[in-house]
Amino acid sequence: MSLKSKQILSINNKLAMTQQIQLAIKLLQLNSIDLQKEIEDKILENPFLENENSSEHVEVSSEASLFSPNYSASTGEIGQDAYEQLPTSHQSLQEYLMWQINLSSMSQQDQFIAYNIIDYINDDGFLTETIEDLFLLLKRNLETTFQEIFAVLHKIQHLDPIGVGATSLKDCLLIQLDYFYKDHDKYNSAKHMIEKLEDDIKPTMLSFDAFILEFEKENNLRDLVKSLNPRPGNIISDTLHHEHITPDIIIVKRDSTWVVELNPAINPKIRINKAYKELMEKIKTKSDQEYVKSNLQDAKFFLKALNNRNITILKTARAIFDKQKNFLNQGEIAMKPLSLKDIALEINMHESTISRCTNNKYVQTHRGVYEMKYFFSSEISTDHGKMLSSTAIKSMITKLIENEDKNKPLSDSDISKNFNENGIKVARRTIAKYRETLLIPTSKHRKIK
Secondary structure, eight states, rough: OOOOOOOOOOOOOOOOOHHHHHHHHHHHOOHHHHHHHHHHHHHHOOOOOOTTTTTTTOOOOOOOOGGGGTTTOOGGGGOHHEEEEEEOOOOOOHHHHHHHHHHHHHOOOHHHHHHHHHTOTTSBBBBOOHHHHHHHHHHTTOOHHHHHHHHHHHHHHSSSSSSTSSSSSSHHHHHHHHHOOOTTTTTTHHHHTTTSOOSSSSSOOOOHHHHHHHGTOOHHHHHHHTTTOOOOTTTHHHHHHHHHHOSSSSEEEETTTEEEEEEETSOOOEEEOOOHHGGTOOOOOOOHHHHHHHHHHHHHHHHHHHHHHHHHHHHHHHHHHHHHHHHHHHHHGGOOBOOHHHHHHHHHHOOOHHHHHHHOOOOEETTTTEEGGGBBBBBBBBBTTTEEEEHHHHHHHHHEEEEEESSSSSOHHHHHHHHTTBBBBOHHHHHHHHHHTTOOOOHHHSSSO
């Protein structure tokens, strides 16, 4: 058997993913907080970049060692262990609970049990598995008892914030009541009322508001129960969430016209360091010239990529709010159906670029701060030939439920029938799906007893 080699010549169109394209994509994906960190890191890495607030005149030496890529300020270095011991500025609820467990006097086995329990605590602070199921899960890897798991869970429920790890809204409120108001003269009355709540592993959080209405005649008792937190985990989770949100886009009204602009607070203020740039003419060594040249080119590419990122996000935001102008004037109920493809065609860009522009990027309006991708929604047809967005439908569902008779709340079928009577065909299961995403409980749980 003989083998013959053969050469084939062909021409193909291929997009090379250059470093500049990779940088542009990376910067576009970053949110405002991560972008600021990326800029700070780049300034430290590249001597040709500086913050605009820096002094115009920087004294630098023309010594080659300054530019050496192997330069290390060894005398000022901090060990990795020291960095790891520094406290983090942002912690999730789970990290915060584990940090407290690490500082406790628990045995190693109890700590292992605690870590497994914390894995099943959601951002609201509720345990999403039953104690029985947790016992079965842990028994696979650990010799333990039901009583031991219950004791560790009890310890977690009394960590900060009090009430995390509860298995129901009733359980959560009772833990807080016992901890804060054990000696209160209304303790027994409050406990009796709380014990009427459902004992459900997946609590209907909004039932707390309906529950509070039962205390209308007894102000002292109502105030005591209202001081309890039905979502203890949000003390940590909400703080974390808000600290990480800085709007990329701000929309304001000027002379009866809506103006879409970049948030000046996050607009990067960096530039090429003039002092270093002028040193290029004084350097004679070829290796140093190459180092200077590559860093200067890298700095220019970075500034260009930042500028392109801002232009792209601003262009995308203006296209979105040109389509969703009614939202600014009338609110969610006036939202129009909008897809990534619509905006991509409008500004002549790929859908994936629009996706990167809107994911984890926020816009500040007079109605609140929203993620940019919030303004995209599917469409639902009506008998009048008009298309409605799913966001508008959700807004209509919310308004119907807000205005319903609390003694006879609307079922999903009732809401579907109401829509159909007004020429909007929405199936009952679609109403149920939208209601659940809005965290609105069923009619049974909304009914005031």
